[in-house]
Amino acid sequence: MTAEKETRLNKYLAECGVCSRREADTLIEQGRVTVNGRTAQTGMKIREGDLVVCNGKKLGKRNDKVVLAYYKPLGITCTERDRFADKTLKDAFDYPIRVTYAGRLDKETEGLLLMTNDGDLINRLMRGSNHHEKEYVVKVTKELEPDFREKMENGVFLSELNRRTKPCKVEILGKYTFRIILTQGLNRQIRRMCQELGYKVNALQRVRVANITLGKLRPGTFRRVTGEELEELYHSVD
Numbered sequence: 001m002t003a004e005k006e007t008r009l010n011k012y013l014a015e016c017g018v019c020s021r022r023e024a025d026t027l028i029e030q031g032r033v034t035v036n037g038r039t040a041q042t043g044m045k046i047r048e049g050d051l052v053v054c055n056g057k058k059l060g061k062r063n064d065k066v067v068l069a070y071y072k073p074l075g076i077t078c079t080e081r082d083r084f085a086d087k088t089l090k091d092a093f094d095y096p097i098r099v100t101y102a103g104r105l106d107k108e109t110e111g112l113l114l115m116t117n118d119g120d121l122i123n124r125l126m127r128g129s130n131h132h133e134k135e136y137v138v139k140v141t142k143e144l145e146p147d148f149r150e151k152m153e154n155g156v157f158l159s160e161l162n163r164r165t166k167p168c169k170v171e172i173l174g175k176y177t178f179r180i181i182l183t184q185g186l187n188r189q190i191r192r193m194c195q196e197l198g199y200k201v202n203a204l205q206r207v208r209v210a211n212i213t214l215g216k217l218r219p220g221t222f223r224r225v226t227g228e229e230l231e232e233l234y235h236s237v238d
Contacts, residue, residue: 006045009035012052014119016059021123027054066099067230068115069212073219078104078113092220102126103134103209106188111136111206112214115222124237125209131183132236135208138190139177140199148172148197152180156193161186165193176202210236 010024013033018024025042027033033040034053046052052059072078076092078101089101099115102122116122125132149170157164169181180190191201207214211232212225225233 006047009033009040009044009046009052011120012046013054013059014123016119018054018059018119020119020126024119065118065121066095066097066116067118067121067225067233068095068099068222069214069217069225070113070115070222071214071217071219072105072110072113074110075107077107093222095222103185105206109204109206110219111204112209112212112217113206114209114212114225121234121237126185132210133181133183133208134185134206135179135181136190137173137177137179137205137207138194138201139203140194141176141202142199143175144172144178144199148199149178151197152178152193156196158186158189158192158196160192165189 009028010021013019013024013027014021019027024033028040028042028044031039032055035044035046036051040052070093072089073092075087077086077088079088079090093115095115097117099117100122102114102116102125105111105113114125149172152170153168155165155167163186165186166182166184168183171179173179182189186192190204194201205214211229215223217223
């Protein structure tokens with residue numbers, strides 16, 4: 001078989017929906033992956049017909065790429081297992097093949113969650129250097145002051161994280177409501193930004209990731225991303 005038909009092992013694991021390429025490298029380094037009965041090595045390539053086993057589970061053919069737009073309701077924790085969570089994503093979301101989220105939402109946040117079995121796509125969407133836009137609609141508990149937009153757009157120093165946020169786009173929608181577009185994903189970023197400026201978030205909804213929008217989805221429902229919409233998503237992460 002020619003070298004052109006070889007595939008890097010970490011890419012193969014990602015295409016099988018096991019994890020991202022970066023996580024695959026970690027699994028390989030930890031000795032949790034074997035190829036044809038031998039412990040895999042970082043950077044190795046495999047060929048069609050090779051037997052790959054990860055964490056004791058034999059991997060079959062690569063899954064077809066599946067990308068889903070899911071409306072995560074309030075109160076759902078983005079994790080598969082958490083004994084302290086009232087309701088996890090595994091409890092709320094069911095699909096015939098294993099998919100996982102690309103960019104989590106905290107329990108108190110609702111809205112668009114991209115679910116996929118494409119570990120490569122997850123890795124690229126999670127990489128902050130790619131500057132993928134994420135759009136939110138936010139409602140706070142007190143009236144927005146005239147300089148609120150400018151302060152948010154210029155970046156806010158987050159004392160808890162000891163860093164300043166990147167410039168962003170803000171549109172005022174009402175006395176208590178605004179739209180914000182971020183290109184980074186710090187932990188609880190919007191809530192922390194508002195807190196630093198003296199506001200408390202009352203409601204937070206993610207309505208877009210890259211070119212994928214929440215649209216008419218209702219809480220707890222999902223749709224499969226296909227056609228030109230899917231092509232545009234992959235084009236944006238390449």
